[in-house]
Amino acid sequence: MSTIAVEALTKRYGTVTAVSDLTFELAPGRITGFLGPNGAGKSATIRLLLGLAAPTSGRATIDGHPYRELRDPLRHIGALIDPNVFHPGRSGRTALRIAARPARIPGQRVEEVLELVGLGGAAHRRAGGYSQGMRQRLALAAALLGDPETLVLDEPANGLDPEGVHWLRGLLRGLAAEGRTVFVSSHLLAELAQTVDDVVIINQGRLVAADSMAELLGRTTATSLEGFFLDATSGDARPARPASTRARSLS
Amino acid sequence: MRALVSAELLKLRSTRSAWIPLAVALAMAVIAVVATTTAAGPDASPHLSPAVLPGLLRASGGQLVDGAVLLCWIVLSAGEFRHRTAVTTFLAEPNRLRVVSAKLITAALTGAAVGLLAEALSAATSAAALSAHHVPLAWSQPGVLGTVAIVPLLAACTACSAPASDCCCAIPPPHWAWH
Numbered sequence: 298m299s300t301i302a303v304e305a306l307t308k309r310y311g312t313v314t315a316v317s318d319l320t321f322e323l324a325p326g327r328i329t330g331f332l333g334p335n336g337a338g339k340s341a342t343i344r345l346l347l348g349l350a351a352p353t354s355g356r357a358t359i360d361g362h363p364y365r366e367l368r369d370p371l372r373h374i375g376a377l378i379d380p381n382v383f384h385p386g387r388s389g390r391t392a393l394r395i396a397a398r399p400a401r402i403p404g405q406r407v408e409e410v411l412e413l414v415g416l417g418g419a420a421h422r423r424a425g426g427y428s429q430g431m432r433q434r435l436a437l438a439a440a441l442l443g444d445p446e447t448l449v450l451d452e453p454a455n456g457l458d459p460e461g462v463h464w465l466r467g468l469l470r471g472l473a474a475e476g477r478t479v480f481v482s483s484h485l486l487a488e489l490a491q492t493v494d495d496v497v498i499i500n501q502g503r504l505v506a507a508d509s510m511a512e513l514l515g516r517t518t519a520t521s522l523e524g525f526f527l528d529a530t531s532g533d534a535r536p537a538r539p540a541s542t543r544a545r546s547l548s
Numbered sequence: 549m550r551a552l553v554s555a556e557l558l559k560l561r562s563t564r565s566a567w568i569p570l571a572v573a574l575a576m577a578v579i580a581v582v583a584t585t586t587a588a589g590p591d592a593s594p595h596l597s598p599a600v601l602p603g604l605l606r607a608s609g610g611q612l613v614d615g616a617v618l619l620c621w622i623v624l625s626a627g628e629f630r631h632r633t634a635v636t637t638f639l640a641e642p643n644r645l646r647v648v649s650a651k652l653i654t655a656a657l658t659g660a661a662v663g664l665l666a667e668a669l670s671a672a673t674s675a676a677a678l679s680a681h682h683v684p685l686a687w688s689q690p691g692v693l694g695t696v697a698i699v700p701l702l703a704a705c706t707a708c709s710a711p712a713s714d715c716c717c718a719i720p721p722p723h724w725a726w727h
Contacts, residue, residue, distance in 0.1 A: 347639060349639075370639065371640055381632060395562070398552075398554050399555050399637075400551070400640055401551050
């Protein structure tokens with residue numbers, strides 16, 4: 298089973314601290330929501346996890362290894378960080394083939410993920426002509442190419458219509474049910490509340506809470522994830538840190 | 549490394565705008581020979597003789613091919629920045645040095661292949677044009693073999709300079725990929 302571990306992770310850009318002493322672990326077989334206001338450090342944390350930026354201190358690992366040390370990382374972890382990372386002149390199928398080649402993923406798998414995300418009929422069309430929702434599905438297909446044990450998805454529901462959001466929820470639940478670790482960043486709290494098992498909330502680069510949904514809501518007066526999130530991140534009201542900053546122990 | 553080079557070749561094949569300068573250079577390899585030999589004749593100036601062959605090969609396959617392969621790889625390298633495809637490139641291969649090495653190898657292969665193709669086209673066109681003017685073909689004369697060898701070599705070196713310039717951006721963590 299694949300695991301993600303973030304240990305005392307800190308990232309500074311000049312005088313700005315984007316991520317400060319962040320520690321949490323993610324459990325396999327569960328969907329973990331990653332929440333925080335704009336500028337909280339969510340994207341920076343994901344960049345550090347995926348080896349696209351180097352930490353100032355601390356570390357983020359997948360299966361005990363930093364991303365940059367993984368052999369064929371696409372087979373360990375799939376990432377959706379931006380739907381607009383495809384050349385507009387290339388077809389969806391070619392874009393995925395290019396992404397698949399470095400990991401020696403066969404063309405048959407490209408066709409499988411295109412069908413899985415519902416782009417089989419549009420795979421020959423140029424990605425530049427895709428709608429936002431189709432680009433999101435293409436990016437999701439790229440994340441699934443290596444059949445990874447871990448998925449990191451940044452705002453995966455952006456641009457999807459209600460049917461697409463419903464489909465995505467089912468897909469993520471199915472992936473978690475297979476024992477995969479699913480880490481989802483989103484601003485759609487109501488949608489996220491229906492999907493996730495655990496949550497990690499950060500604000501101003503620091504951990505605010507990391508626990509299961511049930512335990513999180515059990516120790517607060519808030520009756521919803523949205524209520525807890527707003528209480529935890531609004532104004533100067535800094536919530537007390539949980540006794541443990543680890544999401545769940547990985548048993 | 550072979551898988552990375554294969555991915556780079558597929559990027560090249562699937563980027564139409566990168567092919568335009570190569571197609572122009574190859575067309576010019578033919579047009580330059582036709583124009584030169586049509587304008588000249590056995591009694592005209594420049595005088596058409598067996599000795600013009602190295603000059604024809606040099607003129608049609610030299611700087612134009614170098615410029616075309618350089619432009620091709622500038623389009624491809626800049627496209628990685630402009631369209632943010634570098635994000636997927638670096639997710640698949642986090643080692644920046646390996647990515648840049650694959651680009652260098654692919655650029656060199658492209659330059660050599662286009663240089664050879666340009667020389668082959670201009671050699672065939674020169675043979676046809678000189679034969680039409682009843683000028684004997686002297687392939688073994690000094691300068692012919694050297695030109696055929698040096699054009700692809702220079703094109704390969706020139707093509708490498710575009711991805712090589714990426715080293716400055718690619719080896720440190722690519723913050724440009726996010727902002």
